[in-house]
Amino acid sequence: MWRWTFKSLVASPLTLAMSIAAAACAMLLAILFEAIYAGEAKQVVAYLENADADVWVMQGGVSNMHMATSYLSDWKAHEVRDVDGVASVESILYLNTVIDAGGKKWFSFIVGLDSSSKGAGPWSMAEGKPMPGPGDAIVPRVFADMTGLQLGDIVAITDRKFRISGFSADTFSMGNTVIFVTKPDLEDVMSSLDIVSFMLVKANPGVSPDMLARRIESNVTKVSALPSHAFVANDRSMVMQMGVETIALMTTIGGSLAILLVAFTVYSQIARQQRELAVAKALGATNRMLLMSVTAQATAISVISVLVALLLALVLVPLTDALVPQVTLRITGSAIERIAVLGVAVALVASLVPARRIARADPVTAFHS
Amino acid sequence: MNEHVLEGRNLVKTFGAGHTEVRAVDGVSLTIRRGELVLIMGPSGSGKTTLVSMLGGLLRPTEGRVLIEGSDITALPESALPQIRARKVGFVFQAFNLLEALTTEENILFPARLVPGGIADARKRAQSLIERLDLVKRRQALPGTLSGGEKQRVAIARALINAPPVILADEPTGNLDSASGQEVMMVLHDIARDEGRSVILVTHDPRAEDVADRILWLEDGEFRDRKAEHHQWTRDPVCGMRVDEWTANLRTTFAGQSFVFCSTRCQQRFEADPARYVAQGPVPAQDRRQEVQP
Numbered sequence: 185m186w187r188w189t190f191k192s193l194v195a196s197p198l199t200l201a202m203s204i205a206a207a208a209c210a211m212l213l214a215i216l217f218e219a220i221y222a223g224e225a226k227q228v229v230a231y232l233e234n235a236d237a238d239v240w241v242m243q244g245g246v247s248n249m250h251m252a253t254s255y256l257s258d259w260k261a262h263e264v265r266d267v268d269g270v271a272s273v274e275s276i277l278y279l280n281t282v283i284d285a286g287g288k289k290w291f292s293f294i295v296g297l298d299s300s301s302k303g304a305g306p307w308s309m310a311e312g313k314p315m316p317g318p319g320d321a322i323v324p325r326v327f328a329d330m331t332g333l334q335l336g337d338i339v340a341i342t343d344r345k346f347r348i349s350g351f352s353a354d355t356f357s358m359g360n361t362v363i364f365v366t367k368p369d370l371e372d373v374m375s376s377l378d379i380v381s382f383m384l385v386k387a388n389p390g391v392s393p394d395m396l397a398r399r400i401e402s403n404v405t406k407v408s409a410l411p412s413h414a415f416v417a418n419d420r421s422m423v424m425q426m427g428v429e430t431i432a433l434m435t436t437i438g439g440s441l442a443i444l445l446v447a448f449t450v451y452s453q454i455a456r457q458q459r460e461l462a463v464a465k466a467l468g469a470t471n472r473m474l475l476m477s478v479t480a481q482a483t484a485i486s487v488i489s490v491l492v493a494l495l496l497a498l499v500l501v502p503l504t505d506a507l508v509p510q511v512t513l514r515i516t517g518s519a520i521e522r523i524a525v526l527g528v529a530v531a532l533v534a535s536l537v538p539a540r541r542i543a544r545a546d547p548v549t550a551f552h553s
Numbered sequence: 554m555n556e557h558v559l560e561g562r563n564l565v566k567t568f569g570a571g572h573t574e575v576r577a578v579d580g581v582s583l584t585i586r587r588g589e590l591v592l593i594m595g596p597s598g599s600g601k602t603t604l605v606s607m608l609g610g611l612l613r614p615t616e617g618r619v620l621i622e623g624s625d626i627t628a629l630p631e632s633a634l635p636q637i638r639a640r641k642v643g644f645v646f647q648a649f650n651l652l653e654a655l656t657t658e659e660n661i662l663f664p665a666r667l668v669p670g671g672i673a674d675a676r677k678r679a680q681s682l683i684e685r686l687d688l689v690k691r692r693q694a695l696p697g698t699l700s701g702g703e704k705q706r707v708a709i710a711r712a713l714i715n716a717p718p719v720i721l722a723d724e725p726t727g728n729l730d731s732a733s734g735q736e737v738m739m740v741l742h743d744i745a746r747d748e749g750r751s752v753i754l755v756t757h758d759p760r761a762e763d764v765a766d767r768i769l770w771l772e773d774g775e776f777r778d779r780k781a782e783h784h785q786w787t788r789d790p791v792c793g794m795r796v797d798e799w800t801a802n803l804r805t806t807f808a809g810q811s812f813v814f815c816s817t818r819c820q821q822r823f824e825a826d827p828a829r830y831v832a833q834g835p836v837p838a839q840d841r842r843q844e845v846q847p
Contacts, residue, residue: 191654468639
């Protein structure tokens, strides 16, 4: 029975190959959407994850950075520093704005750094100085590649011009572009003095960030304090909720396409084999045997499609990273698990479609010439 | 041992309902003994295939019972019938119905794989059948590469692989040329005579009458005595074989004249170049012998 099952499956190798290719492409689509989602989810909070902070302190009621506005009087930094368990405090000024570079407008996060900043600036440099000087801006390497900007070129942030003094690595995502300038320059752009947006707090050894955050909130008025992991999670959630429905929809479309394609292949196979099914029934095969046979065929198509899709993804992801650096793709273990589950679902649904046809195959038709 | 291997008791099969009801088989009873080769003949549409389908457990009768080796298969649930078919009945079809993706040997073994534990003994039996039916050189061949006669021999081997007591063959020579048809007929005859299996043969092929133990005539769903005038013998214009014009179902009209054939192969040959066979002089209608069945 199994021999017949698999020999029938490969009896038309071209049709089978085309079906597998089509199903694999649909699954690859789902994998790539997942990878874009996962890559962007990682990249969009890259700054927060790489900044050297155990606790983030911001204006009361604010709980994330992306598209948020937070103003704190700079003297609050002294109050925070006095809280028991705080090792150090570093303040940044922050602005969401659109910058003009390379003839295009880019949504960017501008981070204003103190000259003494140690853990709030770029964590990896591709080229140039790691700290901006007066009138300087450090922009992401990818951003520069996309716009054709060179070191020494000018970018405009609102009405101020900045000279590019360095290219940072790993600071670009589709959701935001992180640009570093000095705090006084950003104060000038924002026409504000003696304010900060966020404080990056380091805890003393042995002090839990959660506990320290609670302690800061109870000791300093009108501030919110969040341990780094919670702050990052809030930001990721805030950014991704904007795209998650689209990504989920795309993944569903990819999965549904895969189901349709595998189901169509199995259904065509059954339609082609209708007479042989009748003959097999006449010879003593049960509906259950035939259904198992079809399920095995659908499973084989699905499994091969999943494997082909994963193989293609493994080739395409580094290729995309190299050719389209602004898009960060990331294949996670959970994405592979999900695609495997999708493969099983595809096989089951695809084998259920022709079940009725199998059940209705009339063995008497074997007598018809 | 019960010598009555297959029994049909007052079998009725109706299709449709009300004004459209058709009684395809109408109160047929028959008993087939072990080792008997029984021919079921009759005009097209007389209910032969319906009757054989019921005897083989492929179709449930509207009324009546079918017993194979004393066991009433009509009393069994639907789910039990596939195993009855696999173990108790061997089917030989006019269209051979080999599974196209499988080799000769795999096709022969297919029914054995449907029976729990059936494959263990079947390999030896398959080997023996392959030798006996002269298929040794075609063991690994796919059906598409076999001749009609070879295909039907594979189908016969497949029917025998589980050593069923009953073989049901529906027009097994219908798609064969006369030589292959003769060969298949003799194989079926030997199966009944040498192996003691009960063979029921539905056919229009008059040569089968020479090897049959009994001939049953089915007409309008009932067994009837075959009347002499029911035969109108003529010759196949291609191979010259004797064909009953009254029951033949392979017909072609050419130049206003109707011709009947012993097999689709002969019919195809004729249709490819009818003038050739007409020119050679098929037996004209007015010259056809009115043969009377003894």
